[in-house]
Amino acid sequence: ExxxxxxxxxxxxxxxxxxxxxxxxxxxxxxxxxxxxxxxxxxxxxxxxxxxxxxxxxxxxxxxxxxxxxxxxxxxxxxxxxxxxxxxxxxxxxxxxxxxxxxxxxxLPYIDPEPSPAALDAARALISAEQQSSPPALPPPREPSFSPALTTELRRIASQTPLHPLSLSRYESQELPPQSSSETIRPVLSNAYVSAAYLASRNQNLALLDTHGAHAWLLSNYHLEESLKRVERELADVKREMDEVNARRAHRQEDxxxxxxxxxxxxxxxxxxxxxxxxxxxxxxxxxxxxxxxxxxxxxxxx
Structure with missing residues (x-):
């Protein structure tokens, strides 16, 4: 000895x-x-x-x-x-x-032999035993309490009832009533003001879009392409580093x-x-x- x-x-x-x-x-x-x-x-x-x-x-x-x-x-x-x-x-x-x-x-995965079926069965038995010894599941979630308005809306969605669309009559062209009085003309005049303001804002937005829209769209596409290229370069670098690490590890173990x-x-x-x-x-x-x-x-x- x-x-x-x-x-x-x-x-x-x-x-x-x-x-x-x-x-x-x-x-x-x-x-x-x-x-x-x-x-x-x-x-x-x-x-x-x-x-x-x-x-x-x-x-x-x-x-x-x-x-x-x-x-x-x-x-x-x-x-x-x-x-x-x-x-x-x-x-x-x-x-x-x-x-x-x-x-x-x-x-040492590159030189160690593959595990035997008995070793795999023993590992699975240990995993199942660990899962059985884990703490119990969480308690059931608390029932939510919604407001009456939200409850009504959820019922409408569950019954698949279509939502009432917004009225667009105030944006339409206004016609004078047959009898022109101050009480009947005031609502029509108010709707006409709203329609005129809406059309003026829309005209301004269309003019801005016609002037700067193409340039802004091309610039946005350029930034998106640069972001995509940067992410792809980072992904390629990470994959290359992983391959180099695995190659060095395999080389060391084979040596x-x-x-x-x-x-x-x-x-x-x-x-x-x-x-x-x-x-x-x-x-x-x-x-x-x-x-x-x-x-x-x-x-x-x-x-």
């Missing part, structure tokens, strides 16, 4: 350095402390799980208890040197060491793909040798205990 652990630690260090090179352009950059903690915790969990799974098939209950005791001893040693060994210690460690969590994820595979294979072989060493040690301990037990029985029988 003492011969393989330095090599395993070297592999972890090189892999951590490689991942930092891959995420060099991340914003904000990844925290080396968080990456070291994550990789170490993941490897410890993997080694412990595989060791216990393999040991449960060949070890006795006493041997498994001794193996678990050895694992607890290692976690306690890690805790003494400042490495978190449990979930509570990990939370305290990350809270005290990092004020803000790093805004990056660990996936270190072989190294990552080599490190992963080295780590697997190192873990395998550690497991084999642990199994050999436990088998040797079992043989020693059996030998001591036999010697004790022989001495007891001879005495």
């Amino acid at each position: 003492g011969l393989h652990l330095p090599r395993l630690k070297w592999s972890v260090h090189v892999e951590r350095t490689t991942r930092l090179k891959i995420w060099e352009g991340a914003s904000p950059p990844p925290s080396p402390l968080a990456l070291y903690y994550h990789n170490t915790r993941r490897r410890r969990r993997t080694v412990t799980a595989r060791l216990l799974a393999k040991a449960s098939a060949v070890f006795t209950a006493d041997q498994r208890a001794g193996l678990e005791l050895e694992s607890d001893r290692r976690r306690a040693a890690d805790a003494r040197v400042g490495m978190p060994g449990s979930t509570h210690e990990a939370e305290r460690f990350t809270t005290a060491s990092m004020a803000l969590p790093p805004a990056f994820h660990e996936s 270190v793909k072989a190294e990552m595979l080599m490190l992963e294979d080295t780590w697997r072989r190192g873990v395998g040798r550690v497991l084999e060493t642990e199994l050999a040690v436990e088998e040797l301990k079992a043989q020693i205990r059996e030998e001591l037990k036999n010697r004790g029985a022989q001495e007891a029988s001879s005495s």
